[in-house]
Amino acid sequence: MEPCLHPTLVDETSLVPYLDLARETGYRYVDVPFSWLEAEAERHGEAYLEDLFRARGLVLANLGLPVNLYESEPSFLRELALLPDRARLCARLGARGVTTFLWPSVDEAPVRYISQLARRIRQVAVELMPLGMRVGLEYVGPHHLRGRTYPFVQSLADLKTFWEAVGAPNVGVLADSYHWYTAGESEDDLAELPAEKIVYVHINDTNDAPQDAHDGRRLMPGDGCIPLVSFLRGLYRAGYRGPVAAEVLHEAPLGGTGASRALRVRERLESLIQLAKGER
Amino acid sequence: MEPCLHPTLVDETSLVPYLDLARETGYRYVDVPFSWLEAEAERHGEAYLEDLFRARGLVLANLGLPVNLYESEPSFLRELALLPDRARLCARLGARGVTTFLWPSVDEAPVRYISQLARRIRQVAVELMPLGMRVGLEYVGPHHLRGRTYPFVQSLADLKTFWEAVGAPNVGVLADSYHWYTAGESEDDLAELPAEKIVYVHINDTNDAPQDAHDGRRLMPGDGCIPLVSFLRGLYRAGYRGPVAAEVLHEAPLGGTGASRALRVRERLESLIQLAKGER
Amino acid sequence: MEPCLHPTLVDETSLVPYLDLARETGYRYVDVPFSWLEAEAERHGEAYLEDLFRARGLVLANLGLPVNLYESEPSFLRELALLPDRARLCARLGARGVTTFLWPSVDEAPVRYISQLARRIRQVAVELMPLGMRVGLEYVGPHHLRGRTYPFVQSLADLKTFWEAVGAPNVGVLADSYHWYTAGESEDDLAELPAEKIVYVHINDTNDAPQDAHDGRRLMPGDGCIPLVSFLRGLYRAGYRGPVAAEVLHEAPLGGTGASRALRVRERLESLIQLAKGER
Amino acid sequence: MEPCLHPTLVDETSLVPYLDLARETGYRYVDVPFSWLEAEAERHGEAYLEDLFRARGLVLANLGLPVNLYESEPSFLRELALLPDRARLCARLGARGVTTFLWPSVDEAPVRYISQLARRIRQVAVELMPLGMRVGLEYVGPHHLRGRTYPFVQSLADLKTFWEAVGAPNVGVLADSYHWYTAGESEDDLAELPAEKIVYVHINDTNDAPQDAHDGRRLMPGDGCIPLVSFLRGLYRAGYRGPVAAEVLHEAPLGGTGASRALRVRERLESLIQLAKGER
Secondary structure (H helix, E strand, C coil), rough: CCCEEHHHCCCCHHHHHHHHHHHHHHCCHHHHHHHHHHHHHHHHHHHHHHHHHHHHCCEEEECCCCCCCCCHHHHHHHHHHHHHHHHHHHHHCCCEEEEECCCCEEEEEEHHHHHHHHHHHHHHHHHHHHHCCCEEECCCHHHCCCCCCEEECCCHHHHHHHHHHCCCCCCEEEEHHHHHHHHHCHHHHHHHHCCCHHHEEEEEEECCCCCCCCCCCECCHHHHHHHHHHHHHHHHHHHHCEEEECCCCCCCCCCCCHHHHHHHHHHHCCCCHHHHHHHC | CCCEHHHHHHHCCCCCHHHHHHHHHCCCCCCCCCHHHHHHHHHHHHHHHHHHHHHHHHHHHHCEEECCCCCCCCHHHHHHHHHHHHHHHHHHCCCEEEEECCCCCCCCHHHHHHHHHHHHHHHHHHHHHHHHHHEEEEECCCHHHHHEEEEEECCHHHHHHHHHEEEECCCEEEHHHHHHHHHHHHHHHCCCCCCCHHHECCCCCCCCCCCCCCCCCCECCCCCCCCHHHHHHHHHCCCCCCCCEECCCCCCCCCCCCCHHHHHHHHHHHHHHHCCCCCC | CCCECCHHHHHCCCCHHHHHHHCCCCCCCCCCCCCHHHHHHHHHHEEEEEHHHHHCEECCCEEEEECCCCCHHHHHHHHHHHHHHHHHHHHHHCCCEEEEECCCECCCCHHHHHHHHHHHHHHHHHHHHHHHHHHEECCCCHHCCCCEECCCCCCHHHHHHHHHHCCCCCCCEEEEHHHHHHHCHHHHHHHCCCCEEEEEEEECECCCCCCCCCCCCCCCCCCCCCCCCHHHHHCCCCCCCCCCEEECCCCCCCCCCHHHEEEEEHHHHHHHHHHHCCCC | CCEEECCHHCCCCCCCHHHHHHCCCCCCEEEECCCHHHHHHHCCHHHHHHHHHCCCCECCCEEEECCCCCHHHHHHHHHHHHHHHHHHHHHHHHEEEEECCCCCCCCCCCHHHHHHHHHHHHHHHHHHHHHCEEEEEEEEHHHHCCCEEEEEECCCCHHHHHHHCCCCCCHHHHEHHHHHHHHHCHHHHCCCCHHHHHHEEECEEECCCCCCCCCCCCEEECCCCHHHHHHHHHHHHHCCCCCEEEECCCCCCCCHHHHHHHHHHHHHHHHHHHHHCCCC
């Protein structure tokens, strides 16, 4: 496991300054919005994009699924058709997983919502099979998002059953400490997963109780009370060895400069990871 | 399309008298509880069972899925393991489809209920693929069954979307006039289906309005106000050419003898089918 | 098992007289070239075609695969795209299987020939899965066809291994007494097959030794020395219950009128089947 | 693309000294016999094995398929059952591909040999799908190996058609300069592959003509006349960005010490890769 820079931590809004900051603050993994990658590739070509990463010793950690799973069928199919080339580009930059999140409650009738979504995620997974890429689904825990008419995926246990509807072998979880905490889960819940089912990891914090924590008001990892060592230890025990990205969704500005936050988070993640592995 | 005798019409409770009655009242297709078939095969062997059908010129119309889809996983897997041999036996008697029904509402959390059910039906369908058998799912329309916590499959439209979760090619519908009527559907809703998606057909009647009709108090086809010619015409236009079984669930006794009911229903079904095909 | 009329037995070259002859000579099953069916459907419509069969109480036994598996890829894909509608039409006439034969030796390099053919047959099988139709592959035994550069499928044992390359669940065998005899196989070789692996059956005869029998000079079943009762008994023991078609490829004219041959063959097949089932 | 140390270059026969040498000679990627890994994991545990790699900054490049594809079915199934855990261990060390080679000619009957092998490789690929791992098949070019009764896979073109028999999405090629040269292929033959179809790369050399080069008498890359820049450029143009391992099968001892050879090869590979990418 290694720290990964996430755009929510910093103020940059385009690729090159973001990659520069990643290098300067000592990261190897970076999480990058696909639109930034695409913009650069269109302007300067894919070779140039690769050079940007390679020259800085950086690895792309993940591809945020560039397909809207809730749009009309023609729109979905159009984006699905673009997926292999987009994933191929990201694979070349180092990405091995494609991730998206699931809503904890919905207003649509369950059988339609669940069946169509399962089928579309299956199609996404099938497109990614030849590339050896996996699909990570992020369950969302905060309770204030459970208020729509019908519950959907609110926990790892819910997600594990949704995998049955999807029915593709290369589909797993994006584990996020915020959702794990608000869903009231344990270290063992993570540790019992087969390693390959963990596709990607988000980490962040809160001082609120699980039932009160707001999805959009997160703290930097270590600033709150989530047992992050236990979270990481569960993932490590399961066999996860990939990037850990500090996704800190926030409303009020985070203190300090972007560089200072990036640096602080990297150092904290390194400590947390060492503790999780029992090295300290 | 041809009439099919259904056990709900008659008083017999074992195979041989039931098959005798079917022959005497002019049927070629019969719908038989699997337990009757199994009992006879265990007592006298499969060859004897075949002879019972062949000697009377009868064809088994369908296999009611002999797998409980809602039991514990070990129990499900045990019954799934028995399915190929049971289906093979029924295929030898003429059956080409395996059918089961879906609840219109449920108390279980949707994502678990729907995902597990979709996965189990997929497994059933996969077991039947080598045999060239299809799985027909019966949606259930009566409104009094919609009262549990969450809606599930209440219409053909719902079922069509559930097929996406199942994701197996050999899964279609068991169309029942009662459910079609209570779900408020049209002839065209049926006619637009690919022929192979219609696995089996139930027919029966009611004099109640769609929102009032009770699932357990059905009338014999022609005794009520469901537009059965339109129902059958929709199926015929779609390309369905198989058995049409009068499944008449009832609480109060039906009038007359079993033989008289079987005979009357066969004659009515023949008339309805002729009208549906435009031959009269 | 029931006799099935085959066009090689008679002199008719179009559908209506052929179906008339089938009825007059007491058949229920007929094997019909797809081109005859298509010609009639194009002229008079599919409903008319159905009526031709229904009015005579006839059932279509089989669809000879209307896809050339050895043509260029665009040509193959064009015919594959037409297959579902064609199969759907034949399914409506009663057909449950689609069949084609495999060469016993070929001049093409094995890996290309076998791999492309396996992939194409897999695609055919996938198209037929939703219809609940199976694909029957006919292995070809006569030794004079083994002379090309590389051996391919010359026996049931060869075919069983080729199924592994195809890898689709709904693929089985078209068993032909001529090939079974010339391949030197036994009753048990057939009896050990799962019932669903036998998709269709050809029957015919020869007086030549297995190594000498010429594929194009066959005798009517019963006119030669092939142990046909044993052949049919093997299939019956495996669980096959479908049509048995007398495909009598011949160079010199067969004696008598078509009607007399059709009648004689039907009677003989009935006797052979009774003997195979142990009823006489 | 980056150089990868291969055991054929050096004299070490166990893991720790081999990894030490890799670090000392400047490699990041290492190719390791699975037996060395397994021995160490059994003695000291998987965590220790991971530490060996991590402490030296090394990444495992590949897993040589630890399944004999030509053994009896029970033996194959036993090894297949062990594959997921073994692949999981290697994935944790960095490996993303599993590779094996195919014979250019065989004595077994083609349909059996090809069909069984295709099916078994399909099963291997299916086991690896959840892990996001791909299967790389190495075609073998040297002409002296073409003498068995039947040709099998002798070129990239042959392999591409064999992929059709395998029929799994995550199956591609292990490209080896020796086989590419002896098969008479071009840069464009490689460049036209989708990136994900190139699973792993071997590089080595010869001074012999393509038809004379002996599989077991290879030279270190750069010591012969194979146009290696063109070879690497084809792979780079296709999108390959992974390890390039100098597999130098040899009979006579290679000159110098293992460390000197490893160092020399790493420097040469870096030059060749730079030339292939147009950076020099």
